[in-house]
Amino acid sequence: MTEARSYYGQPILKEPVWKPEIAWYFFTGGLSGAASGLAAAARLSGNDLLARRALLVAAGASAVNPLLLIKDLGRPERFLNMLRVFKVTSPMSVGSWLVAGHGATTGLAATLDVLGLCPRLRTTAGVASGLLGLGMSTYTGALVADTSIPVWHDARRELPFAFGSGAAATAGAAAAIATPARAARPARALALAGAVAEVAALKAMERRLGALVGEPYHQGASGRYAKLAKGLTLAGGALLAVGGRKRPGAILGGSLLLASGAFERWAIFKAGSASARDPKYTVVPQRARIEARASR
Amino acid sequence: MSWDQVPGHGLGGHLKTADGHLSYGAEAQPRMGFFTDTSVCIGCKACEVACKEWNLVPEDGFTWTGNSFDNTGELSASTWRHVAFIERSVRDGDGIDQWLMSSDVCKHCTHAACLDVCPTGAIFRTEFGTVVIQDEVCNGCGYCIPACPFGVISRRERDQGVEHGLAAHDGGAHKCTLCYDRLQDGMEPACAKACPTDSIQFGPLDELVATARERCEHLVESGVESARLYGDDPDDGIGGFGAFFLLLDDPEVYGLPPDPVVTTRNLGQIWGAAAAAAGLVGATIVGAIALAR
Ligand code: SF4
Numbered sequence: 001m002t003e004a005r006s007y008y009g010q011p012i013l014k015e016p017v018w019k020p021e022i023a024w025y026f027f028t029g030g031l032s033g034a035a036s037g038l039a040a041a042a043r044l045s046g047n048d049l050l051a052r053r054a055l056l057v058a059a060g061a062s063a064v065n066p067l068l069l070i071k072d073l074g075r076p077e078r079f080l081n082m083l084r085v086f087k088v089t090s091p092m093s094v095g096s097w098l099v100a101g102h103g104a105t106t107g108l109a110a111t112l113d114v115l116g117l118c119p120r121l122r123t124t125a126g127v128a129s130g131l132l133g134l135g136m137s138t139y140t141g142a143l144v145a146d147t148s149i150p151v152w153h154d155a156r157r158e159l160p161f162a163f164g165s166g167a168a169a170t171a172g173a174a175a176a177i178a179t180p181a182r183a184a185r186p187a188r189a190l191a192l193a194g195a196v197a198e199v200a201a202l203k204a205m206e207r208r209l210g211a212l213v214g215e216p217y218h219q220g221a222s223g224r225y226a227k228l229a230k231g232l233t234l235a236g237g238a239l240l241a242v243g244g245r246k247r248p249g250a251i252l253g254g255s256l257l258l259a260s261g262a263f264e265r266w267a268i269f270k271a272g273s274a275s276a277r278d279p280k281y282t283v284v285p286q287r288a289r290i291e292a293r294a295s296r
Numbered sequence: 297m298s299w300d301q302v303p304g305h306g307l308g309g310h311l312k313t314a315d316g317h318l319s320y321g322a323e324a325q326p327r328m329g330f331f332t333d334t335s336v337c338i339g340c341k342a343c344e345v346a347c348k349e350w351n352l353v354p355e356d357g358f359t360w361t362g363n364s365f366d367n368t369g370e371l372s373a374s375t376w377r378h379v380a381f382i383e384r385s386v387r388d389g390d391g392i393d394q395w396l397m398s399s400d401v402c403k404h405c406t407h408a409a410c411l412d413v414c415p416t417g418a419i420f421r422t423e424f425g426t427v428v429i430q431d432e433v434c435n436g437c438g439y440c441i442p443a444c445p446f447g448v449i450s451r452r453e454r455d456q457g458v459e460h461g462l463a464a465h466d467g468g469a470h471k472c473t474l475c476y477d478r479l480q481d482g483m484e485p486a487c488a489k490a491c492p493t494d495s496i497q498f499g500p501l502d503e504l505v506a507t508a509r510e511r512c513e514h515l516v517e518s519g520v521e522s523a524r525l526y527g528d529d530p531d532d533g534i535g536g537f538g539a540f541f542l543l544l545d546d547p548e549v550y551g552l553p554p555d556p557v558v559t560t561r562n563l564g565q566i567w568g569a570a571a572a573a574a575g576l577v578g579a580t581i582v583g584a585i586a587l588a589r
């Protein structure tokens with residue numbers, strides 16, 4: 001591979017202008033979405049205690065979620081412009097509708113649950129929020145994949161799985177923390193399954209990206225966050241598996257998994273910036289593509 | 297194939313007969329564009345200045361980059377034409393004996409990623425087939441910025457200093473409009489008008505492509521073997537550029553991507569993965585509830 005040529009080493013692409021809020025937005029959105037899915041399934045299975053607590057987790061996270069998004073806009077007062085159109089080509093457009101629908105149904109279900117009113121409506125709203133929540137847990141992967149940033153776009157088939165499994169892990173962890181241990185077994189199982197799936201999805205992503213495009217995950221800030229996230233996943237998962245039946249184990253293991261989820265979102269966010277900054281990530285694969293076409 | 301009828305390959309803002317600027321019906325105009333012939337650029341930056349003047353684009357820092365005579369660095373919210381300077385020594389002996397200069401601009405893509413991903417509908421396709429951001433709709437979400445395969449767009453941050461000019465420091469995304477207001481009045485864009493060497497040519501894209509191909513052949517025949525067109529192929533990753541170039545070296549030397557592809561070409565894979573992953577999350581939740589009572 002020859003050195004990539006460039007214009008004074010300047011970036012070809014523009015780095016995302018999103019502020020750190022957006023990584024937290026990915027985190028709370030996924031957490032809230034998967035938690036409402038867990039709440040709905042728990043409700044239908046008759047585990048009302050877990051359903052209530054998971055729903056409150058979902059409602060809490062879904063309340064901060066739009067605030068984080070609004071804070072990130074260059075013109076926050078125009079947030080509602082997001083809802084002037086619905087565009088499938090824009091995961092952010094689809095996501096805005098998901099966030100709106102999910103926030104409304106989750107808020108309604110949680111309010112009715114706490115007040116003990118209209119159980120039928122509460123369950124219906126809860127199931128709707130759970131279904132929308134599944135979309136919430138993965139659309140952010142589509143959002144970053146639908147950009148020209150090589151480390152994101154080239155991982156378009158894996159990113160939604162990484163975001164979704166991370167959402168499942170953090171939702172399970174948060175619900176395990178918030179729920180008395182006797183009712184929290186499904187939450188712990190979800191946290192563990194999510195953690196295992198996340199590790200697998202990230203592995204698959206690394207394999208797909210290869211050494212060059214995937215380089216940001218092994219360097220600099222994103223590399224550090226990725227490593228930290230992996231360590232926290234392993235530690236938190238192990239702790240939850242071994243000691244999760246007792247409160248302290250559930251709280252500690254769950255917290256480590258939550259931290260892991262946050263760091264992983266940060267790793268992905270930072271990797272995108274690094275990938276945009278160095279023109280070689282854009283030029284080398286595109287050159288290889290041109291050569292492959294020429295030799296065909 | 298006519299430039300007005302490049303078929304779309306996806307949903308959204310792709311220029312195609314059913315859904316592109318021809319959806320303007322009787323109001324549709326021939327697709328207009330730029331041909332930037334960098335072989336005659338003298339680096340005078342008249343285009344940069346004319347653009348700023350006409351479009352009331354705020355200043356972008358009075359600095360020198362130290363990279364030859366480049367003082368604007370890159371395309372951005374406040375630099376809609378950017379003249380790149382590349383000094384080289386290609387023959388034996390010392391000193392600069394080759395100087396590449398090129399005025400870069402938004403490509404007004406046939407399949408425009410910025411337009412596709414914009415969640416507010418602020419970015420639209422005009423009746424001239426160009427791609428324009430509406431200031432009064434954009435909410436500054438910033439999604440178009442990393443979506444553009446050429447790094448054309450950025451946001452004017454609100455804390456950028458003194459207010460001057462229309463829409464200065466408004467927190468919105470900005471880029472070349474191909475002088476939409478001038479086009480509507482039957483005038484050519486300010487940069488093309490100001491360019492003293494006709495390095496920037498404006499006209500119906502069909503005609504420009506024909507002119508450019510002739511010019512490129514002529515250059516190659518007369519010994520400038522490195523001359524090549526960039527963005528004139530409707531079969532490329534973005535369906536051809538509405539603003540294309542004649543370059544004298546590889547695109548990356550000018551800071552341009554050698555083989556750009558519109559992000560939404562892979563939309564099926566993206567949404568497919570998101571749907572499958574959502575299904576997997578659902579199945580995991582159901583499994584956890586069922587197995588871990
Ligand atoms: S070059 Fe970038 S900003 Fe211009 S139309 Fe294409 S995608 Fe949009």
Ligand code: SF4
Nearest residue numbers: 414434435437438440
């Ligand atoms: S910043 Fe403005 S123009 Fe760009 S995608 Fe967002 S709303 Fe659209």
